[in-house]
Amino acid sequence: MSALEDIIKSQIAQNGPMDMGAFMGLALGHPEHGYYNTRDPFGVDGDFVTAPEISQMFGELVGVWVADCWMRLGSPARFVLLEAGPGRGTLMADALRATRKVDGFHEAAEVHLLEMSPVLKAVQARALDGVDVAGRVIWHESLESVPQDVPMIVIANEFFDALAVRQLIYQGGGWHERVVGIEGDALVFGLRACPMALWPQFGKPREGDVFEFSPARENFMIALAARVKSQNGAGLVIDYGHMRSGFGDTVQGVSKHKFEDVLNHIGGIDITSHVDFEVLGDVCESQGVSYSWATQGEFLRSIGIEMRAAALKQTGKQAGGEAMEEAIEKDLQRLVGADQMGELFKVMGVYHGIESGIAGF
Numbered sequence: 627m628s629a630l631e632d633i634i635k636s637q638i639a640q641n642g643p644m645d646m647g648a649f650m651g652l653a654l655g656h657p658e659h660g661y662y663n664t665r666d667p668f669g670v671d672g673d674f675v676t677a678p679e680i681s682q683m684f685g686e687l688v689g690v691w692v693a694d695c696w697m698r699l700g701s702p703a704r705f706v707l708l709e710a711g712p713g714r715g716t717l718m719a720d721a722l723r724a725t726r727k728v729d730g731f732h733e734a735a736e737v738h739l740l741e742m743s744p745v746l747k748a749v750q751a752r753a754l755d756g757v758d759v760a761g762r763v764i765w766h767e768s769l770e771s772v773p774q775d776v777p778m779i780v781i782a783n784e785f786f787d788a789l790a791v792r793q794l795i796y797q798g799g800g801w802h803e804r805v806v807g808i809e810g811d812a813l814v815f816g817l818r819a820c821p822m823a824l825w826p827q828f829g830k831p832r833e834g835d836v837f838e839f840s841p842a843r844e845n846f847m848i849a850l851a852a853r854v855k856s857q858n859g860a861g862l863v864i865d866y867g868h869m870r871s872g873f874g875d876t877v878q879g880v881s882k883h884k885f886e887d888v889l890n891h892i893g894g895i896d897i898t899s900h901v902d903f904e905v906l907g908d909v910c911e912s913q914g915v916s917y918s919w920a921t922q923g924e925f926l927r928s929i930g931i932e933m934r935a936a937a938l939k940q941t942g943k944q945a946g947g948e949a950m951e952e953a954i955e956k957d958l959q960r961l962v963g964a965d966q967m968g969e970l971f972k973v974m975g976v977y978h979g980i981e982s983g984i985a986g987f
């Protein structure tokens with residue numbers, strides 16, 4: 627039994643069963659034993675692989691998108707370039723490398739990273755060591771300390787899916803909340819009554835349907851949208867999920883590239899769920915910032931990934947022959963292919979104070 631499992635059990639013994647959001651928050655983010663705070667989970671030898679870890683093209687294109695937004699904002703002399711949940715720092719390193727030659731851009735960019743994990747902060751510092759803005763990178767554990775006095779451009783790739791969700795289950799004509807409780811010596815799922823104020827306001831549920839909602843994601847999006855509104859700027863939220871709210875159990879435990887029961891190896895496996903982009907869009911509307919949606923495939927094609935892949939293939943062929951060319955094509959397909967990440971992953975662009983709109987949608 628893990629130390630974290632003990633902690634969760636004693637909390638349940640004291641306060642009664644906990645909702646999935648509280649459980650997921652502890653499993654991923656407990657300061658001492660939480661999944662992200664104790665490891666670098668990325669890569670072939672880790673638990674999962676993200677887009678920036680698949681190919682440099684991803685971060686490069688996001689970098690070009692950021693530089694384009696900066697110009698559309700009128701090339702301000704100073705701006706906040708914020709990444710939420712930067713993982714290994716690969717996206718930011720590739721984005722900065724790809725924009726070296728954009729006149730004035732690096733001088734203006736103040737890089738801020740929102741990261742809770744001490745292990746990953748160290749990995750990020752290494753990734754950014756030697757890139758142009760090294761030494762001007764500032765870490766935060768919450769959005770509140772990020773400067774408010776200049777425009778802000780934000781990137782969040784696979785950040786929202788790591789924020790906790792709660793689950794309701796439809797049974798016997800009403801919704802109940804899924805909770806984690808104790809039976810004998812084991813953690814088990816159970817149900818508890820759910821106030822009607824939390825019931826979903828759409829669709830006609832069938833027996834056993836699951837509805838997921840995430841106060842953690844909504845609150846972060848509210849704060850982010852409010853910032854983009856008051857400071858001017860733009861943001862990209864990239865994640866797996868759906869553009870319309872619906873019913874379905876999408877919570878999954880992942881370890882070594884395989885699904886795992888979320889009650890097993892608590893703190894040792896990743897727990898995520900699909901992001902409901904409709905809710906994030908509603909937040910933008912209520913905050914008065916503009917937003918657009920695309921699939922990851924559409925977005926990356928629209929900002930030129932095929933041209934970038936062709937250029938890389940050209941130099942790759944000279945350096946490493948056809949194998950190199952094939953590897954680049956394979957990475958491209960992983961990122962944009964409809965049966966790979968291209969359709970499951972969505973991109974939401976938000977902006978305010980940019981009359982011409984933003985690229986990619």
Ligand code: SAH
Nearest residue numbers: 662676711712713740741742743783784788
């Ligand atoms: N963007 C990266 C990593 C995605 S994994 C990539 O694409 O590879 C999620 C990242 O968010 C990790 O860096 C994790 O430590 C961080 N994270 C998760 N929840 C967080 C929270 N509540 N506050 C700050 N960082 C968080």
